[in-house]
Amino acid sequence: MxxxxxxxxxxxxxxxxxxxxxxxxxxxxxxxxxxxxxxxxxxxxxxxxxxxxxxxxxxxxxxxxxxxxxxxxxxxxxxxxxxxxxxxxxxxxxxxxxxxxxxxxxxxxxxxxxxxxxxxxxxxxxxxxxxxxxxxxxxxxxxxxxxxxxxxxxxxxxxxxxxxxxxxxxxxxxxxxxxxxxxxxxxxxxxxxxxxxxxVHDIFKDYQDTILLVDKGEKQVSSTLGHDLMHNHPYAERRFAQAHDNLSALKAALVEGNLDAFIKITESEALTLHAMMMTSQPYFILMKPNTLEIINAIWKFRQETSVPVCFTLDAGANVHILYPENVSVKVLDFIKNELLGYCQNSQYICDKIGAGSELAD
Incomplete structure (x- = not known):
């Protein structure tokens, strides 16, 4: 140890x-x-x-x-x-x-x-x-x-x-x-x-992350303060146990290439994070109306097309859209046609899974 x-x-x-x-x-x-x-x-x-x-x-x-x-x-x-x-x-x-x-x-x-x-x-x-x-x-x-x-x-x-x-x-x-x-x-x-x-299953090795910039302003609540509010949070202990369980389930999904399980856990975790913020004391909401519009649009698109696209959030309003590389054309068309209007100045960033830090030559 x-x-x-x-x-x-x-x-x-x-x-x-x-x-x-x-x-x-x-x-x-x-x-x-x-x-x-x-x-x-x-x-x-x-x-x-x-x-x-x-x-x-x-x-x-x-x-x-x-x-x-x-x-x-x-x-x-x-x-x-x-x-x-x-x-x-x-x-x-x-x-x-x-x-x-x-x-x-x-x-x-x-x-x-x-x-x-x-x-x-x-x-x-x-x-x-x-x-x-x-x-x-x-x-x-x-x-x-x-x-x-x-x-x-x-x-x-x-x-x-x-x-x-x-x-x-x-x-x-x-x-x-x-x-x-x-x-x-x-x-x-x-x-x-x-x-x-x-x-890790091959499906995850070139996973894409398109970040929709809903709100580029400074957060109303710092992450440090948000973390501190978990000390007396009424749901803290159950949440910590849930994270252990979800990590076990996600580990299996990553190895098996189980996209349905990956989507379910990843989206639930994102919403749970914000649920903890909304139920702390003092409480706060970092999502914006357009964050919710994007989430609902993703759910509708996934249900209608069966394209395995999902979202996650950090401690802010922006939305990370996660999907396999092999559906990137469909997802990017969806983003450009239906989601850019919810972004600040129609801004988004295309990224993908990487390998970590690198020393310059």
């Missing part, structure tokens, strides 16, 4: 003065949702996600040795311009991980980051952003300790990313990733994400 102590390094063996790395990390969309967490970014229930391919953050990290280790020192750029509003989040992240990355106080860092999707598109960039930063920091650590294995490298990167943004741990490695201890997932842990260990 891996513990937090396993990620505290011993003395570094290879002194390094300066250098730079560049990693990209994708966003991900949870199928079984995590909602509610304990101290230190520990999830209250396990989750499983599809890693995306096109929606990603690209981060270049430059580092240079300082004269004295007197706190954190970094410059932060977003799309080439200083971005001071991101500074508190990076400061907090460094504070959380410095015990596991003691070199953080030894260097001045230049963090230059950009997204491949519009910054205000309503797609959360914290998962991809923190995963990309974690990958860069692990590359620095591997310079300082060349003995680090690939397995440890990716496991610790996921562990670190989680401390920046919980779901970021699912953006490090793998196309289907589980985060949170689950009896049927070998090696699963609350501390980091693990690639799904089952043999």
């Amino acid at each position: 891996v513990s937090e102590q396993d990620f505290i390094p011993s003395a570094y063996t290879n002194p390094v003065t300066n250098g730079s790395f560049e990693w990209s990390a994708p966003s991900n969309i949870a199928l079984v949702k995590y909602w509610g967490k304990k101290a230190n970014q520990i999830p209250a229930n396990p989750s499983i996600s599809f890693t995306l391919s096109n929606c990603k953050t690209i981060t270049k990290l430059g580092f240079e040795k300082k004269e004295s280790a007197d706190g954190f020192s970094f410059d932060l750029l977003f799309e080439g311009q200083p971005k001071e509003s991101f500074r508190p989040k990076i400061e907090k992240f460094f504070e959380r991980v410095v015990a596991y990355l003691p070199f953080l106080k030894d260097y001045h860092f230049t963090i230059d980051t950009q997204n491949t999707f519009p910054h205000s598109s309503g797609i959360a960039s914290s998962a991809s952003g923190m995963a990309a930063l974690a990958m860069n920091l692990m590359s620095v650590e591997r310079l300082l300790n060349p003995q680090i294995t690939d397995a440890y490298f990716y496991q610790k990167a996921s562990f670190l990313a989680r401390l920046g943004s919980g779901s970021a741990c699912r953006s490090v490695k793998g196309s289907v990733v589980v985060w949170g201890s689950h009896a049927e997932i070998e090696g699963s842990s609350d501390l980091f994400g693990v690639p799904f260990t089952g043999q």
